[in-house]
Amino acid sequence: MRKMKRSFYSLLLIATFFLSTDLEAKEHRISLIGISHSGCYGTCPVYSFLVKNDGTFEYNGYRFVSHKGEHQGTVDPKALRQVLKLIASSDFMSLKDKYRRGITDMDTAYTTVVMDGKKKIVEDYANAGPPELRSIEQSIEKLLKSAKWEKP
Numbered sequence: 001m002r003k004m005k006r007s008f009y010s011l012l013l014i015a016t017f018f019l020s021t022d023l024e025a026k027e028h029r030i031s032l033i034g035i036s037h038s039g040c041y042g043t044c045p046v047y048s049f050l051v052k053n054d055g056t057f058e059y060n061g062y063r064f065v066s067h068k069g070e071h072q073g074t075v076d077p078k079a080l081r082q083v084l085k086l087i088a089s090s091d092f093m094s095l096k097d098k099y100r101r102g103i104t105d106m107d108t109a110y111t112t113v114v115m116d117g118k119k120k121i122v123e124d125y126a127n128a129g130p131p132e133l134r135s136i137e138q139s140i141e142k143l144l145k146s147a148k149w150e151k152p
Contacts, residue, residue: 028053028088032114035140037107039063044107049144055080057147073149083139087113090132095122099129109137 036048039062046062059071092113099122106126111133113120124133 028084030084030115033140034112035137036110040107041105051075071149073147075143075147079143083143086139087136093120095133098123101126101128111137
């Protein structure tokens with residue numbers, strides 16, 4: 001009887017986890033986020049980083065990065081939830097498609113969000129976008145810094 005109760009509570013705990021994960025995904029409705037940098041004439045990093053809402057990521061490093069080539073791994077689920085909530089509350093989908101400054105030789109960041117099956121990419125040249133876009137960019141980059149990389 002005791003063993004059966006433990007099994008029941010274990011199953012209940014697992015079901016609660018999957019149900020809450022599914023509810024959180026429905027709450028923010030985001031299936032994918034990402035950022036890529038095009039580089040500059042100097043040593044600006046050039047890479048792309050895409051994260052699915054299950055915490056798995058794909059990364060491709062091109063120049064001036066510590067991880068060159070294609071890589072995969074996972075990000076911290078709790079940190080990812082915070083980023084997804086930030087994006088959902090920022091009304092990302094209503095941002096302009098491009099933000100630019102009238103200067104040369106600066107990096108361009110491309111931030112990608114897929115929400116409700118709709119994909120939006122915002123181009124941000126020389127950090128010309130609004131503060132909420134910069135906050136999203138930094139949050140996604142922070143996920144990259146703490147990512148767990150799979151062994152090649």
